[in-house]
Amino acid sequence: MLFLIPIVAFILLLIGPSLWVRWVMARYRMDLAGIPGTGAQLVTHLSERFEISDLVVEKTGNLQDHFDPSAPAIRLSPANYDGRSLTAVAVAAHEIGHAIQWSRKETVFKLRTRYVPLARRLQRIGIFMVSISPILGLITRHPIGVIGPVVGGVVAAIAGAATYLIVLPEEWDASFNKALPLLIEGGYISDAQEPAVRRILKAAALTYASSALFSVLAVWRWLPLLLRR
Numbered sequence: 124m125l126f127l128i129p130i131v132a133f134i135l136l137l138i139g140p141s142l143w144v145r146w147v148m149a150r151y152r153m154d155l156a157g158i159p160g161t162g163a164q165l166v167t168h169l170s171e172r173f174e175i176s177d178l179v180v181e182k183t184g185n186l187q188d189h190f191d192p193s194a195p196a197i198r199l200s201p202a203n204y205d206g207r208s209l210t211a212v213a214v215a216a217h218e219i220g221h222a223i224q225w226s227r228k229e230t231v232f233k234l235r236t237r238y239v240p241l242a243r244r245l246q247r248i249g250i251f252m253v254s255i256s257p258i259l260g261l262i263t264r265h266p267i268g269v270i271g272p273v274v275g276g277v278v279a280a281i282a283g284a285a286t287y288l289i290v291l292p293e294e295w296d297a298s299f300n301k302a303l304p305l306l307i308e309g310g311y312i313s314d315a316q317e318p319a320v321r322r323i324l325k326a327a328a329l330t331y332a333s334s335a336l337f338s339v340l341a342v343w344r345w346l347p348l349l350l351r352r
Contacts, residue, residue: 140333145186147326151209151319152202162203162211169219169305170197175226180204188214188327190221192232197222209316213302213323216311220301224293234293242286242335249280284335291332298324 160168166180175195183189183198190197197218203211224232253276302324306312312320 141337144326154207158207162215165215190218216302217327220297231293238289242283245283249276252276287332287335294328298328
């Protein structure tokens with residue numbers, strides 16, 4: 124049974140950060156009477172304040188809040204787009220932080236352009252390698268035909284997740300060098316709300332990395348098939 128301990132610890136390492144991010148976002152999602160505007164309205168207000176021309180705000184799916192520089196657009200999940208909660212305000216400000224990085228052509232914003240596509244490619248390669256392992260096993264009729272792609276796929280998926288860590292300085296800058304100061308200095312949040320907003324902004328900064336770690340578990344969906352071989 125002792126061999127299960129490192130396996131359980133590894134799985135907790137993969138899913139723990141993602142569960143924490145979701146818990147923080149959900150904890151502060153209740154609308155508050157003291158917040159005068161929605162997340163979408165805050166984006167519009169701040170984009171005008173910082174003179175980020177042609178920036179639009181749109182709805183997207185749940186947990187898919189992001190800034191798209193190609194549009195340019197900030198896309199917020201329905202709860203953050205229409206909500207008047209601390210989560211809506213903090214996430215909107217975080218995405219505005221990215222828009223500010225982009226509009227100022229800051230070096231830190233280039234981390235996303237350079238490394239996020241690489242991370243996504245590595246994750247796709249990992250899933251692909253694991254998915255073809257049964258076929259290679261049938262062709263080679265040798266355990267290495269199954270084990271080799273599985274090991275390679277897991278390594279590629281983990282490398283993809285690790286690549287997202289390189290982008291953390293950009294995410295941290297958007298949260299704590301951009302979003303938090305403008306929320307405090309602009310009087311958008313009270314002193315009592317600041318600790319909660321800090322937690323939300325930390326969760327927003329870790330969203331990419333935590334989701335990438337969670338996605339490593341996708342390679343394990345093939346294990347029941349492999350174990351039957």
